[in-house]
Amino acid sequence: xxxxxxxxxxxxxxxxxxxxxxxxxxxxxxxxxxxxxxxxxxxxxxxxxxxxxxxxxxxxxxxxxxxxxxxxxxxxxxxxxxxxxxxxxxxxxxxxxxxxxxxxxxxxxx
Amino acid sequence: xxxxxxxxxxxxxxxxxxxxxxxxxxxxxxxxxxxxxxxxxxxxxxxxxxxxxxxxxxxxxxxxxxxxxxxxxxxxxxxxxxxxxxxxxxxxxxxxxxxxxxxxxxxxxxxxxxxxxxxx
Numbered sequence: 001x002x003x004x005x006x007x008x009x010x011x012x013x014x015x016x017x018x019x020x021x022x023x024x025x026x027x028x029x030x031x032x033x034x035x036x037x038x039x040x041x042x043x044x045x046x047x048x049x050x051x052x053x054x055x056x057x058x059x060x061x062x063x064x065x066x067x068x069x070x071x072x073x074x075x076x077x078x079x080x081x082x083x084x085x086x087x088x089x090x091x092x093x094x095x096x097x098x099x100x101x102x103x104x105x106x107x108x109x110x
Numbered sequence: 111x112x113x114x115x116x117x118x119x120x121x122x123x124x125x126x127x128x129x130x131x132x133x134x135x136x137x138x139x140x141x142x143x144x145x146x147x148x149x150x151x152x153x154x155x156x157x158x159x160x161x162x163x164x165x166x167x168x169x170x171x172x173x174x175x176x177x178x179x180x181x182x183x184x185x186x187x188x189x190x191x192x193x194x195x196x197x198x199x200x201x202x203x204x205x206x207x208x209x210x211x212x213x214x215x216x217x218x219x220x221x222x223x224x225x226x227x228x229x230x
Binding site for chain 2: 032034036038040045048051052089091092093098099100101102104
């Protein structure tokens, strides 16, 4: 199972919106609405930000939103804040009953 | 408060075995799927295994990279998940995270991680 494809890095200025893409195949992202997104600050455990494509866990800011079209999922962060600077990972359930992660995207807030 | 605490990591020689434990509290352990995710130094996240709750058959799945060498198990009476790692390789060196999920496809709580170093 190959990793999902994410851009290595994205950047934006405070207040702007950014979108991180996550491209898979018809055997993972395209097969189910089981895409999730995680935020990981250096030296910390990942934190769930979005699950099942577009659902936000309790306590996660509504500035974070998720969507999917075909084999590509996206995470959008609106109203960028300095604290959003972090690594972001997508993951998807697969038709092999496994889970696969993306390679990760480093978000820089300029 | 939901807590997951991994233990059992450390330095081990290639070919040897190690067992990780994930001690949990603050939720009804038996109602949840449990997973292990690892992260090699400076690298991304890699899912390695999950075990469903008994309500969903308690079935287990493994990544190809560990299938046949690693075994996940759970003790619902103690609220502990385990990861038995055999025939360890240098490429298994990573921080190992224990995670919880209402279903196996996502992890809503993570432990702090335990470092496993495989080296001679």
